[in-house]
Amino acid sequence: MELRGRAHKFxxxxxxxxxxxxxxxxxxxxxxxxxxxxxxxxxxxxANKVQPGDFxxxxxxxxxxxxxxxxxxxxxxAGVSAVLxxxxxxxxxxxxINTGLAVVECDTSGIESGDELLVDLEKGVLRNLTxxxxxxxKPLPPFMLKVLADGGLVAHFRKYxxxxxx
Amino acid sequence: xxxxxxEKILSKKSGQDAxxxxxVVATVDFRMGQDGTSPLAIRSFEDMGGEKVSAPETSxxxxxxxxxxxxxxxxxxxxxxxxxxxxxKMLLYDxxxxxxxxxxxxxxxxxxxxxxIGADSHTCTYGALNAFATGVGSTDLAAALIxxxxxFKVPETIKFICHGRLPFGVYSKDLILYLIGQVTADGATYKxxxxxxxxxxxxxxxxxxxxxxxxxxxxxxAGLMEADEKVWEWVRRHGNGNFEQVTSDPDARYAQVxxxxxxxxxxxxxxxxxxxxxxxxxxxxxxxxxxxxLGTCTNGRLEDLRIAASILKGRKIHPxxxxxxxxxxxxxxxxxxxxxxxxxLVRAGxxxxxxxxxxxxxxxNGIPSDxxxxxxxxxxxxxxxxxxxKAFIYLASPATVAASALTGVISxxxxxxxxxVS
Numbered sequence: 116m117e118l119r120g121r122a123h124k125f126x127x128x129x130x131x132x133x134x135x136x137x138x139x140x141x142x143x144x145x146x147x148x149x150x151x152x153x154x155x156x157x158x159x160x161x162a163n164k165v166q167p168g169d170f171x172x173x174x175x176x177x178x179x180x181x182x183x184x185x186x187x188x189x190x191x192x193a194g195v196s197a198v199l200x201x202x203x204x205x206x207x208x209x210x211x212i213n214t215g216l217a218v219v220e221c222d223t224s225g226i227e228s229g230d231e232l233l234v235d236l237e238k239g240v241l242r243n244l245t246x247x248x249x250x251x252x253k254p255l256p257p258f259m260l261k262v263l264a265d266g267g268l269v270a271h272f273r274k275y276x277x278x279x280x281x
Numbered sequence: 282x283x284x285x286x287x288e289k290i291l292s293k294k295s296g297q298d299a300x301x302x303x304x305v306v307a308t309v310d311f312r313m314g315q316d317g318t319s320p321l322a323i324r325s326f327e328d329m330g331g332e333k334v335s336a337p338e339t340s341x342x343x344x345x346x347x348x349x350x351x352x353x354x355x356x357x358x359x360x361x362x363x364x365x366x367x368x369x370k371m372l373l374y375d376x377x378x379x380x381x382x383x384x385x386x387x388x389x390x391x392x393x394x395x396x397x398i399g400a401d402s403h404t405c406t407y408g409a410l411n412a413f414a415t416g417v418g419s420t421d422l423a424a425a426l427i428x429x430x431x432x433f434k435v436p437e438t439i440k441f442i443c444h445g446r447l448p449f450g451v452y453s454k455d456l457i458l459y460l461i462g463q464v465t466a467d468g469a470t471y472k473x474x475x476x477x478x479x480x481x482x483x484x485x486x487x488x489x490x491x492x493x494x495x496x497x498x499x500x501x502x503a504g505l506m507e508a509d510e511k512v513w514e515w516v517r518r519h520g521n522g523n524f525e526q527v528t529s530d531p532d533a534r535y536a537q538v539x540x541x542x543x544x545x546x547x548x549x550x551x552x553x554x555x556x557x558x559x560x561x562x563x564x565x566x567x568x569x570x571x572x573x574x575l576g577t578c579t580n581g582r583l584e585d586l587r588i589a590a591s592i593l594k595g596r597k598i599h600p601x602x603x604x605x606x607x608x609x610x611x612x613x614x615x616x617x618x619x620x621x622x623x624x625x626l627v628r629a630g631x632x633x634x635x636x637x638x639x640x641x642x643x644x645x646n647g648i649p650s651d652x653x654x655x656x657x658x659x660x661x662x663x664x665x666x667x668x669x670x671k672a673f674i675y676l677a678s679p680a681t682v683a684a685s686a687l688t689g690v691i692s693x694x695x696x697x698x699x700x701x702v703s
Contacts, residue, residue, distance in 0.1 A: 128466055128555065130663050137317070137642045138668040142354040144320055156670045176467035179500065180663060182402040184321050184418035205471050205502055206402055210418035258304055258432065268420045272329035277428050278306045 116236045116264060118196045118217060120168035124228040125157060129173050130180035131207065133157050135189040137181070149185055150192035167194035170234075172226045174200065178207020187216040197234055199223055199241070212259050215267030220253040236260060283530025285438040286505045287473040290413040290527055294396040301437040301534070309431050311390050311397045312340040315381045316347055317642075318400035318419045320358040323365045325423035334369040335429040341372035341390065343381035345637040347644040350376075355644075369426075379610025379636040382406040382494065382578035385414075387610055389520015393508035394527045398422065398431055403578050403660065405501065408493035409486060410516060411508035411526050413473075416497060436473040436502045437536035438529075439464075443480035445544030450695035452588070453488035454580055454658065454678035456480065457495045458549040462559030464539070470500030472536055475529065477507060480543045486515040487584040494579045495660050498556040548694060550656075551676035554664040562681055562693045570675070571653040573598075573686035575631075576607030577641045580658035580679050583613050583622075589683035590622040592697045593629035599689030605640050605647045606631040630686075643668025656685045 133156050135149055143149065154161040154171075171177075171190060177200035178186060187210050190198065197217035201224075211218045219234055221241055226232065230245040234252075237260065241250040255263070258280050265271040271279070284292065288300055295305035314322050319342045334340055342362045350356040359376075366373035374384050382403050384390075391397050393411035397404065402416035417431070425431045441460060447453070461468075474496045481489065489506055496504025506512075508526035516522045547561040575581070575589050586608060598604045606626055608614035614636055617623045627633060632647075639646030641659040649655050649672035659666075662674035677685070680694035687697060 130661075132661075132663045132665050136665050136668070136670075137644065138648075138665075140317060142352060144324060144358070156665045176470065176500065179466060180402065180661065181317075182400055182404075182416040182418055183317060184420060188321075202467060202470060204467070204500060206416050206418060206497075209421060213418055213420040256304060256434070268424055269325050269328045272331075272424060272427065276330075278424070278430060278432055280304065280306060280432070 118168065118234040120170050120196055120232065121166065122170050122172040122226050122228055122230045122232055123161065123165060124226065125171065125173040127174035128176045128179055129157065131178055131183050131186040132180055134178065134186040135183065140183055140185040146188045146192040149189040153189040153193045162193055165193050165195060168196045169194060170232055171195050171198045172223050173198065174223060175202045177203050179204035182206045184210045184214060187211040187214045191216050212262050213268040215263060217263060221250050225250065236263065282534065283532035285473065285529045285533045285535065286475060286527050287413055287436055287438055287503060290394060290396055291433055291435050299435045301435050303435045304432065305435060306430050306432050307396060308429055309398050309425050310339060310395045311385065312422060312425045313381055313385055313399040313404065314342050314422050315401050316344045316359060316362060318422065319362050321419035322400055322422040323361060325420040326426055329423055329427060331423065331427040334371055334426045337370040340426055341374060342366045343374040343384060344376050345380050346642055347639065348376040348637045349635060351645040377611055377635050379613070380578045380581060380638055383581065383609035383613065386410055387519050387612055392516045392520065392522065392524030393512060394525040398425055402497045403494050405496040405504045406490050406494040406578060408496060408504040409489035409506050410512055411506060413503050413505065415502050436471060438473045438475055439469050440475045440477065440535045440538045442538065442540045443476065443478035444540065444542045445480055446483050447480055447543055447546060450680060450698050451546050451548055452678040452680060453484050453491040455546060455549040456543055457492045458551050458559050458676065459546055461495060461499050461557050464499050466498060466555060466557040467500045472501055473503040473505055474499065474501040475505045481506060482509060485584060486511050487582040490582065491579055498660055548678060548681050550681065550691065551662055553662055553673040553675065556662060556676065562691065565675065565691045566693055568654060568691040569689060570602060570656045570685055570691060572603045572605065572647060572649055572655040573682050574605045574640045574647065574655060574657035574659060575679055575682050576609065577638065577659040578609065579660040581607055581609030581613065583616050585658065585679040586617045586622045586626065587620065589679045590625040591699055592680060592683040592694060593687060594625045596629055596687055598630035598686045602686050602689050603647065604631045604686040606633045607640060608636045610636050640667065656682050656691060658682050
């Protein structure tokens with residue numbers, strides 16, 4: 116799975132209220148509608164700026180806070196293909212994999228907004244094309260990679276009818 | 282090699298001899314979703330090809346986050362939940378029953394040794410009853426409704442040993458805020474926390490829930506405690522008590538062990554906009570507040586309301602403060618009325634709202650205005666949490682919130698508490 120796009124850089128502890136505020140998420144199941152408000156408390160222009168395939172790049176503890184799956188879904192529906200962070204909060208991490216949003220744990224300190232990045236999850240490669248640098252990434256456990264490759268847990272269940280760890 | 286509580290419960294429920302970092306698929310004892318997460322779970326359930334809920338008698342939906350509905354769109358989602366629950370013979374706790382994390386223990390659905398998932402991050406609350414309970418997303422819940430199972434990475438455990446007794450006017454909320462301030466908001470990410478020691482054992486079960494509830498605010502997957510006599514008494518009072526407790530082995534391996542002497546701890550406040558931005562109340566005392574909130578899954582229990590009433594009895598809150606009270610459940614509401622607590626709070630100037638989550642999560646029931654300060658017994662003070670990103674949220678114990686509602690500024694509750702209810 117090769118992903119290529121531009122980086123949008125955020126800081127540490129980006130919580131799920133910042134990704135999509137609770138005031139929107141209870142109103143609708145329309146993720147395109149929620150996507151219009153993604154990250155708006157941190158960057159009101161983000162939803163307009165983001166291009167299909169782009170990456171959200173952040174520091175520590177990305178996605179901390181609530182269990183809302185609307186967080187990865189709003190990012191996906193805004194066109195974000197992956198989130199790169201130095202660490203993730205665990206429920207967001209699960210939800211991202213379950214919904215098919217790639218999550219990459221790596222040192223993000225050398226990435227700036229606008230950098231063009233290339234990620235290959237199977238090979239475990241991240242390249243900053245703008246700065247011509249390779250960045251080491253923490254590999255995903257095989258089961259999570261499999262769910263992601265299936266397109267998320269919904270597609271995984273459609274395929275196998277249950278959890279398939281083999 | 283010995284095992285932690287987390288390793289034991291996940292081994293037992295998966296049928297594997299599991300240790301930290303193993304990936305297991307385990308049978309879940311109870312599944313729960315609330316109105317912010319269940320509609321998406323229903324959609325995932327259908328998209329997955331789900332035909333029926335595999336264990337409907339141990340699966341519940343709770344309508345608490347936006348209840349009663351303030352908007353048409355929300356009403357449609359509530360209706361979707363009611364129909365799905367009815368068609369699948371699941372349990373449904375509707376508007377007014379209370380906050381999911383009060384109801385799951387109160388209705389006897391969880392107890393010592395249980396493995397529980399909830400599509401809400403504060404599901405870790407039931408760790409106080411010695412249950413491995415963890416928050417998941419909607420698709421996880423859908424998969425668990427279909428299969429009865431769930432995938433888990435067995436977490437490492439951090440042990441917190443709290444020595445001594447909490448002093449007068451200092452509560453379990455102050456203790457957990459202090460611990461979060463010490464280890465920070467991601468100090469226990471991917472790990473389980475075990476809370477133990479004399480200070481924990483001395484607490485009531487109500488007070489222990491507050492600590493386990495906020496385990497997620499240090500990033501933890503579960504906030505576990507031992508099951509002692511107090512837990513068993515509580516569980517029997519709220520259900521059939523048909524559970525099997527789990528204890529950690531003396532030679533279990535911990536990722537870290539932290540020890541604290543809490544006997545001189547002061548009331549704590551988490552300042553905007555981070556839960557780990559914690560200081561003793563003295564540092565922020567005098568900060569004007571426009572709204573005070575007593576309630577939520579963290580501190581909306583009988584004991585919490587009782588403490589607030591002991592401060593406000595026969596007094597009037599500050600005229601420039603709105604004081605919102607949301608009992609954690611209908612049962613708590615009724616018990617508080619029987620004790621005369623609600624009457625005292627209302628006479629003091631409280632606006633009592635439906636048992637539920639509303640004010641904490643910004644769906645309704647008290648959205649602050651620009652530039653306003655709120656002091657709340659909730660568990661999160663993120664910018665925008667209460668639906669206004671220009672408001673400022675301080676988190677504190679029910680005593681500190683009540684004292685602050687009284688004075689109109691953040692106040693040390695020890696000056697206002699009657700001496701007998703320490």
